[in-house]
Amino acid sequence: MHAQAEQQHKLVPVSSHWGNYLAEVAQDELVAIHPYASDPDPTPIAQSLLNAKDGNVRIPQPMIRHGYLQKRHDSDGARRGIEPFVPVSWDTALDMAANALDRVRQEFGNEAIYGGSYGWASAGRFHHANGQLHRFLNTAGGYTRSINSYSTSAAEVIMPHVLGMSFHELMFQAPTVEDMVKHTRLVVCFGGIAMKNTQIMAGGLGAHTAGEQLQDLKQAGVRFVNVSPVKDDMAHYLDAEWWPCRPNSDVAVMLGIAHTLVTDNLHDRQFLDSYCTGFDRFLPYLTGEEDGIAKDARWAAQLAGIPAERIEAIARQMAAERSLIGISWSLQRSEFGEQSYWMATLLSALLGYVGLPGGGVAYGYGSVHNIGFAGRRLPNYKTAALPQGRNAVDTFIPVARIADMLLHPGEPFDYNGQSLNYPDIRLIYWAGGNPFHHHQDLNRLRRAWAKPETIIVNEPFWTATARYADIVFPSTTPLERNDVSISPYDCHLTPMPCAVPRFGQSRDDYDIFTGLAQRLGVEPEFTDGKNEMEWLRHLYNATRDAANGLNVSLPEFDDFWAGRQISVHDQTPDSVFTLEKFRSDPQANPLDTPSGRVELYSEKIAGFNYDDCAGHPKWYDKQEWLGSERAADYPLHLISNQPKTRLHSQYDHGITSRNAKIKGRAPARMNPLDAAERNIRDGDIIRLFNDRGACLAGVILTENLRPGVVELETGAWYDPQDPTDPMSLEVHGNPNALTRDAGTSKLAQGPSAHSCLVQVEKFTGELPAIRVFSQPAIISHS
Template sequence: MTVNKPSSLAGQMINPSRRGLLKGFAALASATALSPIPGAREANAFAYEPYPRDDDLQTVVTSCAHNCGSRHMLVAHKKGDVIVRLSTDDGRYQAGGAFGKDTEAEPQLRACLRGRSYRSRLYSPERLLYPMVRVGERGEGKFKRISWDEALSQIAAKMVKLRDTYGPTALLDQSYAGASYGVLHKSDQIEGLLGRFLGMFGCRTSSWSVPSYQGTTFSSRITFGTIEDGNEDDAFAHSKLIIMWGWNPAYTFHGGNTFYYMRLAKQRGCKFVLVDPQYTDSASAYDAWWIPIRPNTDAAMMAGMAHEIFASNLHDQAFIDRFCQGMDRGTMPGWAQNRESFKDYILGLSNGQPKTPEWAAAICGVSAEDIRKLARMYATTKPAALKASWSPGRNAYGEQYNRMAAALQAMTGNIGVLGGSSEGVGKAWHAEAVAYPYDQYSNIWYASIKSDRWAHVVLNYPNVRREEAGLWPRADQLDGVIPNIKGIFWQGSDWLNQLTNINKQLAAIKKLELVVCMDSTITPSGLWADYLLPVATHFERHDVALPWYKGHYYIHRPKVIQPLGESKSDFQIFTELAYRLGFGPAYNPRATRDYFNNDDAVDEAYLAAWWERVQHHQGVEMSWEEFKKRGVYKFKLPQPHVAFRDQVEKGAPFPTPSGRIEIFSTVLAQTADFSRTQWGYPIPAIPKWIEPWESLNSPKTATMPFHLVSPHPRWRTHSIFNNIPWLRETFSQEVTINASDARRLGIKTGDTVEVWNDRGKCVVPAYVTERCMPGVLVLHEGAWMDIDENGVDRSGNPDFLTLDEPSPAGAFAYNTVLANIRKTDLRHRPGWDQLATSRSAVFRRDL
């Protein structure tokens, strides 16, 4: 046997030292320079060929489609029927645009890293391409492929059986604005395709509450009479002070160009403050004064600020007298002169406990000195924007935080003025939202319950009180009747993964007789379904994107490529089911039965008619054909949109019973029986601090010493994009813990830990930092659950620890969670992209 002796260079490379490596590379470079490699070609710009260049590609303007608060422009570059890459707005596409155009009046609508990664989702190994039916136990994840005819025939037959057997409440509508949100292909609880379909079928239990901001919605409607209480984000550019209360705009995009306008404010001298348990990237970007606060104590700190403002006579009494009800005794309505005003409560005149900064400090962990300083800064800086974000409202009694924020905004006169803020919900410019038929059938429901109480209703039926269910009152024989839920439709939602108390949901779903999941991707909810129906993505159907609740623009969304596999749009699926159930022509009056196979002409007709309405209602002069050619229409507002400008400047009444900003609520003060409201439980007529059922001030900290919060991540939109390898290479699911807590527990960054309480347990890596206050854990929501044989979630989903208790006013208590943490030998399972095990290996085989 002959052994070839390695060369000196090869030997150095096998056992390298620094000196040896340098000598080796030098020798290699010298040899290469002296002796050209035979057959070598000139270097090219691309690492491999063939690679299509821009001149080889067709460019198509479209947008993102997800429920993130913005819908920015995506530009698809395709070759044939394949999208090769995605870019975004560069200023060229709107009327009069040119490359690089980016102005305060017409800023670019640049997509974030999530939207730019969409090719990875579109062509994912986990893409759902064919109708599937469950063949194993529910939750086992075993399915087989069937035809569309088989799937829809079976679903239609089961729908009829459930309706006829259990009545008109048997089917639960769990549609939401996940991946199906446009003016035509729309999933929504109120004006969505599924709600209209089930209403016309005569069997629908609706879900009335919004997980993200239900406490905020309540506050806005009670206080201002509307959820359209937000300025357009261009108004931020005129603020002198911006308080980011629980708000991290670097991660959560509320409006298309929030960061752009806030950067302008910073350049113009605006000061920034962050009130949050963690020091966020937004605080870093704006050099904000960080005030760490114990979670779920925000209303107490705001009450302390209100006391300082009143006691120091820094409130705007003229504004209060003119625009407010119940701020003080002088603004109480005549019929309530003996009732408690907000100022009475704050100064302790009605209950003997002044809400001083010292009182607040003992609750929220912020020093009395800092509470005073912030209160004075806010009251004396004009104009100032207190941006009360939704996250602190996702707590027990979360509505009280938002109501307290509204009181601060009003008592300082920062409502209805440019650079101020009245934001709760923050909805601003009004878009024309619906292109499909919106008629008397659009929002029929036979019961409507609070979204996160469905599992409680299913598990305890019929022994459920109406207030436990959050049952919406009706004016017919069904009032107070608990729904007998036997089936669920998931459309545009991954709610099983996203609602509170997942283990309770899993127990409930095992009792159902029909579960239908409509999605473009195999999701955790899909694992528990009976039928999986493949839905075309927004690249594969014709529609128009509109901003969610901020941003003044429309983006054309053509059918960029043909649907992959056997994917169909939601509208096609519901239309075909409607034909099978006997009401097809009424459900889709522009279509024939052939719509299931050819939707192009019908969708074009709906959208063109919708554009005519836009032209009429909003003064748009651009034609439909021109809009399709350019891809985007950006409105030029004569001045920044400021909520309630007309009320403050022109004396128009607020849309409340009193016509004023109701710090003292007429509706709440005159409600005699709260059990017969959708809220179910008493709510005070004025904003108050109410101790939550779990907090760092609770005796429960003896065994559960950490308060867990679950903010939105930057790299997902809720659970959407969780399975995108590109994004997971950039950000990982991990629990953030303060360095002092970690040192005491022997935890280091990268250690695998288990986070648990009496509701569940999840496993996740730890990240140790000083950017999180002691006693607090931060675990971002939306990780795809991955349950082991013992019921432990190995993916790090915090909703195994959250509680589904009803919170008055409907706030979802995602952030009212006490837990504990320790190192573990259990293995974290981050996802198929790192484990090299795609779920499609199970889903796409015939069983």
Template sequence: MDDTARQTRVTSSHWGAFEVVTEGGRIVETRPFAPDPAPPAIPAILPAAVHHASRVARPSIRRAWLASRDRSGRGDGDYVTPPWDEALDIAAQELDRVRKTHGNGAIYGGSYGWASAGRFHHAQGQVHRFLNCIGGYVASFGSYSTGCAQSIMPHVFGENFLTLTYEVQDSYATIAAHTETLVMFGGINPKNFMVSMGGITEHQTAGWFDRFAQTGMTRINIGPQRSDAPDGCDWLPCRPGSDTALMLALAHVLEEEGLTDHAFLDRYTTGWDRFRPYLMGEDDGSPKSPEWAAPLTGVSPKKVRSLARRMATTRTLITVAWSLQRQEHGEQPYWMSATLAAMLGQIGLPGGGVGYGYGAIGGIGKDFKPIGGMTLPQGQNPVPDVIPVARVADMLLNPGAPYDFNGERRLYPDIRLVYWAGGNPFHHHQDLNRLHQAWLRPETIIVNEPWWTPTAQRADIVFPATTPYEREDIGRSPLDDYLFHMPQLIPPVGEARDDYAIFSGLADRLGVGQTFTEGRDPAAWIAHLYAGLMDRGRAAGIDVPTLDELRARNWVKLELATDEQPKPILRRFRADPTGAPLKTPSGKIEIFSERIDSFGYPDCPGHPVWLPPTEWPGAATQATPLHLVSPQPGDKLHSQLEAALADVDGARPETILLHEQDANQRGIASGDLVRVFNARGAVRARARVTGDIVQGVVALPTGAWVGGPGQNMDANGNPNVLTRDVGTSRLGQGTSAHSALVEVERL
């Protein structure tokens, strides 16, 4: 690699492909990728981020931990910077001490998988492979994005939720051809479909919405913000946390007016007879009518009835955003949306039924032959303990305590060492002040990280990791039809090493070097994994170039596209429910689940119900009268690139949206600095006043890096200082980020 000559090459990322201009060993410019019809602006900040002063320059060990294993100073201690060999020796000795003294069940392997679109240098796969080689670790189930849905939906449809999302749902082409009414609970947000796991190259969703408009399709965005769907969609404002109540009211209209498809319910579902008395108020004296729902949702009965009639008389697709299950009782809107779709009788029809996560990431809605990606084998984990991913603070604070999860009674393990690679929990976890207290409990925390993120600042041992632009890799997503050679664009910054080199060094010291590497360096692993991709391509009749050809070409578009690829599971089930049953206990869509009912969970009974969250507009108080929603940011992916974005004039603190009347009552104008607070903490934000948000609701995007411990107010505006760290229910134990009340005052 010539470090001095000016070069332009293409690489891939979770927000798509782009051209990178390098000169003198630095990234100096990024440019859009020509085939992308709607390239995101995110890569513009990349040169500043990769070369930012917040890069971890060399191995760093917290001085107080090294001297006395002190834990109290995490987040405000200073570091020593030993040579790599010494730092690896210390980390290996600590890993060995913990596993020999407490067992591998005392090690938690944390990672979130978004560190790189490259398939070999995938931090989650690297750290889990390493920990399995040394005897295993406590793992996590699900994701912050969809953990609740991953628990509830297999009970309803019998499919893994990710399979349901990526392999069963209709494509945008099918929707354009068949759907007459698109009902979007939580919207389909344009900023979200700019990113996707493993990368999304052609950002086409906005174009599809233009096509929807041309067909005359009615597109209804139901939620607290007009901006949650593309321009031109009808907006039905609805209070956050009340979607299940609105769905019940729509269902009540269908049943009351004889619009329910009972033939479909009888043939394809089970449990309608158990659910109907609740819906009609026969068992509790409270019919779930539009009049019942109006004070909960803020939606008039007239609008509910009109929408229900339209849904029953047109080809209707109900879509449900991932955000709806990131709230207390998040299982209920997902389960109720399936019930409502079943009552319409359109599940399994092209462009009808229900779909989950359209617009959550860019790959959903694309249609092509699947050939899979490239995955570094992680091996077998001998440690049986697995926690729901959003319960990490509970685990650290309550070792040995019992908890319920999806029908099982479990005990939290006693974690003595946390190894985190490829993630920043002090961005995406809830109630960050509580997480900081939990973070003081383990004896040792080790982190691989390119930047001094809030998580790295709270670690005892920090290894400087390369970014995807400082190493070679292959970019490939199962949700995309492009294949990229991701060349090493610049030398490693400072003393950074890739995760594979770090774990290889630790593995050697722990006597499992050959087990971890299998004798391969990164180039040999890439060639090995790529050969498997070529074999799968040949088996599917797809021309995949050789690795040398891909290196020479930089990128190729694979011939994966199809004309309206059939979605076999629900199509086959509708055609022959006896011969092609679902994988539920009944073989049908479960409106009532005997299995869930047997768990005896009052917060998730045997059929969908309305359960008011602890914190939502219906429980607002004088001290906390506003409901906080915390959507994903539009200028980055999670908290990546935040170091450089925070340097942009006026970009921090983060912007909070307030309704005009809420702002006027508080004497707040657009541009004012405000304090957003509740009993859990306080953050600073910059106000933007708008009419495009429901009164009583404020929206503050995630992603800002939270400051150090002991601050009275987070200066950057991270909403997770304010959110509740409670599970969605005993069934799902997902995050309840969107169930939070706050107050806002002018600074």
């Protein structure tokens, strides 16, 4: 009997953006999620996979919005999210979607199709939803695309101008912990090193070791300074010195440090002369010769709320011993967000530590696990991905400007030196993401989302993106299909065989797009004659060949597929970073900038003549922060950071996320002093509001936040109390009901969610029901 029971249970390897695990399956049901023994600190987020087949939130079969079923593209887009859905057959849904795509192609051209489809999607290499979508749309003639990311847009645009490297390359060449133990005495982190973010790694992660590595730094005597309005942005065991600055004041603090270095003659003149260009153009601004305002520590103190003496002292400490500047992604998601990354680079150049072991800047340090904690070993070979094909449409938008595009077709906008125009979008196709999570000012997005004639969504769950669609295709989750995890950002690889049967009538994205491609006459181009397993074998073998060419041995596909997670860490050589090569010989290894050097002043950016991004880093007064006039009406600065209990909005319905909610709402944190002024107690439901919207949340009182700041993590599934009300109260705790939808500057046009002011009050009304974790209204088609 015992042997029979054991045979009924099996362990299936799975991969997710929060780690690799073993799924325990019994009689086609998922019963447990187990970490690998090699993972010293697995995240509890994985336990939410147990809710992958929750029938309350899964989409059981193809659905079409009732009004769209009746009138197709002539239906009222403003009724999205209001009207009920009608279940239909796969053939009906596929025919309708194909006809809509073909109509737009023929009447308006492929530029009128928006396939941005931004989102993390799956950790699998083949069933990556937006990759599948982009391949399909390219075979069908192309689409308007998006560029950059909500996470790091400003940095992605500014850093190639300054250091001549792509930002992704730069991030994964962060100074290593091993080098820091040997060489670094002080780490000054702007935005901290939030341990909650190190739970995550795009494409899978074999071992969560960030905590152990930080403990190594502490034991080596490295000191930490946490420049952040949030104290626990730094692990408590590091005993960091906390500088509770005003949000968005980091550039002022950096300028104050820089001024002290220069006036005390502590800056590295030799490094500036030999490795940089433009310091002489920046210096008059720093000293005040240019505008009459010296950017000294006293000036910075007034803006940041940090004593001038501290700023001056840390400058001298940083100059006296090798130091590292850490800068989180969050800093550049604000007004003029480009400036924080440029100024951090300039500050490190003043110190002269760029390219030295354990010195310089760790860009995005700890924003995901392997930025700073992968050491020098990432795969040195190319990891294969599903080919996208060629997009015949040149039109694009910066990713965070989607509402602007939909509301203002044909209007001009600036981006990175280019003058462009927004296209007139008639059809949106989204797969593998949730714009009602990651976009700002959701009431504005709802108005914009009503504009296209057709919106098609592939989605396993009834997220707001699915609820605001016309045609909804139910897709599988990674547990319900075969895939492989072969990430370029981690040395672990794992097979991902199907663990459980598909839910309801759901299909893989590949099958959905194959059905559409067949109807549009491009099936051979889309499938290349391969089925799912043939594609997996092809992608793995291409990766294996690339690895073998660099003396990294991977097993044959059949052996890999029959096994579990493997690691190539011991076969992977230590890499030498680009800035290290540049430091050792700048003539032989110049940077890919116009000067071949670090561009502290950029003639190219100056030539754009932007009023919000000059030729060197500088402080700009902001429209929305605690130092602005707007603070008189909305006196609390909202920080909408990443959640502890999920990745963005993925598995918000899962057990780990829901267990952290307060009376069903997302938890918000505020300082007890701010709460007392408003008669708010720990555990109360609060209403956060401004002139853009309002939402409810459950409050946690803590002194780990600077007074004047409230924190509400992103990712709660959007749930408006009254979808017919354009300014409806959001009842679940989605902070993007409040955030501003404006670009960082004309240079990058990135999101500026962290420049947001609100007011808070105790909610005393009848608590609205949470409806987003239940099926929407569904009616039969007569």
